[in-house]
Amino acid sequence: MTAAPITGAVAADPYLAAVPAPAWRWLHHVNPLAKLAAPVPAIVGVLFTRDIATPLALIAVAYVILLLGARMSRSLALVLFVVVPLAVAAIALGLTLWTDPATLADPGGVLWRIGGWVVQEGALASGLSAALRITAMFVLAFVAGATITGPDLIRSAVEHLHLPYRIGYTALAAYRFIPRFQHELGVIRAAHRVRGRNGGRGPFAAFARGWGYVLPLFAGAIRHAERVALAMDSRAFGAHPTRTERHSVPWRWTDWLFLALFVVTTGVVFALTV
Amino acid sequence: MPAENSSAPLLRVSDLTITHDGNSAASPDRVSFTVSPGEVVLLLGPSGSGKSTLTLALNGLIPHDVPATVTGNVTVAGLDTATATPAELSPHVAMVFQDPDAQLVTGSLLDEVCFGPENLLLPVPDVLRRAEWALRRVHLWDRRHDNPDALSGGGRQRLAIACALAMGAPLLVLDEPTANLDPAGVEEVYSTLGEIVHEQDRAVVLVEHDLDEAIGIATRIIALDADGRLAVDGPAAEVLRDRADELAALGVWLPTATLAALHLRDAGVLSAPLPITVTELRDRLPEAVPAGVRSGPEAAPEPIIRVRDLTVRRGARPVLDRVSLDVPRGSFTAIVGGNGAGKTTLLQAIAGVVRPPKRAIDLDGVDPGRVAARSLASRIGFVFQNPEHQFIAPTVRDELAVGLRAQRLPEDEVRARVDEVLERFGLTDRADSHPFLLSGGQKRRLSVGTALMTGAPILALDEPTFGQDRARAAELLSLLHDLNDAGTTIVIVTHDMQLVADSTTHVVAFSGGRVALAGTPRSVFAEVDRVNEIGLRLPALPRMVRGVPGYEAVWTLDDLVRTATKGSR
Amino acid sequence: MASSQRLSTRTLLICAALAVVTGVVSAIAGWVSGPTIAAVPVLYGLVLTAHALPGILAQVVLRQPWVALITHLLAALVASAVNPLFVLSYLSAVVLMGGIQEGWAAIGRYQRWSIGWLAIGGAILGAVLGLTAGLIIGLKYLPWWGAMLSVLLTVVGGVLWTLVAEAIGRALHRAGLTRTYRA
């Protein structure tokens, strides 16, 4: 066992929610549950659309909210301005090529030909709408994802949704498993490599190799989990149906407001486009 | 609950027998004792005798959490652990376990200490009051907003003690709290524990391998034998004075002073009763003539491993920073240093476990930075700290055969050589079991066996004596010495400084990813201040006899006996 | 909740450990799903069903009520701590996959753990996922063989990952790791 803390392997410290966002980055101060619930009608609704305007409008709404309310970290900027446009383009292209022209009600004119493959306007429209649909679902979800921290989500779910606190705290304890198991996996891979268990290239050899890690990795993980469980039970975990909470994640009237505005906006978008 | 009166024992264990589900033998077996407030009980026993099992029964984790058959009973403050759950018992018994990482739940020291009292539904002001009190007692209050990862190993173990104290329990149970720590961390933990027991308001049950620190606070010793029966129970001083032979025969670790006393008595220079404290021993050491202490091998032969300007990064931080060193051919070299100093990383780079940069290492003529890791197997055998990490075959026999089959030896030769090693390591009757089903000691022997199979001229071992009792550790070391005598170069990582002094010919001490000291054990330990500064300590024996005239050159038990017998004749 | 109160801390933490370890598989699946949709959308089913692994593995190892749902929930909570942007996707996997797996085990009264029974559960999960994914991608625009194939591959994926979980469970059992959990 190494007693030296293993850090730096995970990009984000899940507990490091400590640096509070300034007040004007208001999205950070909305209750996590409100942020989770608000985009759900829009996400479900967009599933059933087949046009281009609706998902595009919803994406625009999500971008406005994120730009106004969320702290613009480098990674968020990368996702919003590079990854998302690229993803739309790539998925649209892929689906367009796969679209069977015979299924289109209005195939439209021929856009281009690649060998025997004919791409028509209708196919591009259906590919693009599917790509926007998929992207809209993710971007709408980013409204919650960009500003939620794990511990707050858990505390809030325990406080307001009556998620059993034992499950919530199990999740908190599990955050600590990530760097530990990563380190363990690294050691196991190295061990197997020196023992000559890395023969061959290609997916089958890779699969066989991966299979060899399964047992030691799960063995270590399960034993560690058992030890943590013993330590938690020794400290009265689960003694009572509730426990004292020092950190409260309150639900304020502004959370109702956010929820209501989001749902109304969603309704307006659908009313205008459908 | 019956009213407690102060003279009643806090803990009563009667006729306790525990059999883990799936095991045939019981350990502990019919054990009875009581513990009263103010007592500090040191629980000893060989590996597998049931010490951990017994501690788990003290707060009801057995049978409530760990499936096991229990007969007899345990009562704490009048509560029967068969009916009261660990949660109900937690205000009466608090636990500290071996691995600091396996006891952490939250993201800051303060949250961590508050976790227990919050579970007890105490009001917030009480929770905070307790947390502050507990953190102050372990001197961590100033760091309350830190992530526990930022603490050293010793610091995290002190945090675990604070968490236990915050439960407000009068009985504190610790199972090998310092097993993962470097010498400075051990010292840190025991100075904290010393302050806590000083007030005599609580009872402590302590399982420990490193007895030199623990014996300073123990008032009583209880020892289990290999079958889990109660072998010894008595006041610490009395047991060490009168029954040290029994303890030694059990194969458990002993305080260095006691071990030294036993050796001196056997050499005929010390008569009963045995001295028990370091001061007593020093007072009774015969006058010495310091001449004629055998010196270690001085002339360094050509190096078999040569490391030059090795830098290994993990993330942005260099874990090894321009390290250069030589390991002489045929030597028994120890790599020492504090937790996180980079010892494991160095050993793994040498053996090609993590691929080192090119041209940084010369391993008996090959560069592990250039060749495939498994082709190194014929040059160096590597034993991982956790044996389970390296097991890749479904049976013990196949496990031993892996290296030979990779060399494409004929199957009957493989069989013959595997059988020979099985015999030598006492694993013949387990040849067809799954390696994961072996006991801890057997797993360790198997991992050493696999490393030996290919007959490599170098053997590298990461903390090979970790978690072993004294008899097992001695057995392993004598095996390593045999190999060393036959010409194998041995490189080990260890936290046991006395082992370094006793067994090795060369030492490399690390601090913060750099070589701090290197040379023979004597030349390295001569730099006392530097050694202390980098989180190491002198071995227990030389520390003990330091300042006694004539004993300046004593490093090992052999030295001690030789110096003493010369003096007395 | 009374029902989850009966689960020991040990069971909960083992669920967490399984969730974190299988998180590696889920993370890989997450990374390849974008390129898969863009390049060969019909194969997406094989990737998508990889996310079912935590729940089915928990059932195979622990054989208890609620463990599938809880393991999915823990996997989602842990994954959203590492990669919060996708928190809603993770949570929807809990509802959909955890719900189906838990429901199927409940239909078997938590008594049926045969490989056949689990595989049928995997197939049902695959079918539901295939149709949902089809709705998103727009199955009806694919050539008919593409549409058939993508749903079929999702069903195959559901069964395949169930078999993987069963194989892991057996390996752990042989190594003596689960002997105290399952009957």
Ligand SMILES: Nc1ncnc2c1ncn2[C@@H]1O[C@H](COP(=O)(O)OP(=O)(O)OP(=O)(O)O)[C@@H](O)[C@H]1O
């Ligand atoms: N969870 C378990 N399941 C089955 N058997 C177990 C379990 N834990 C321990 N044992 C067995 O019970 C016996 C006592 O083990 P225990 O861990 O209590 O010994 P110990 O004295 O603490 O040893 P060590 O010094 O190595 O820590 C051993 O034979 C061990 O193999």
Ligand SMILES: Nc1ncnc2c1ncn2[C@@H]1O[C@H](COP(=O)(O)OP(=O)(O)OP(=O)(O)O)[C@@H](O)[C@H]1O
């Ligand atoms: N895979 C890894 N990822 C990130 N950091 C690591 C990794 N492995 C080791 N480290 C870090 O490198 C440093 C040196 O680690 P190493 O394991 O070599 O120390 P050590 O001297 O063996 O310590 P110990 O005495 O605790 O075993 C430590 O700070 C550790 O946290």
Ligand SMILES: [Mg+2]
């Ligand atoms: Mg033990």
Ligand SMILES: [Mg+2]
């Ligand atoms: Mg190490």
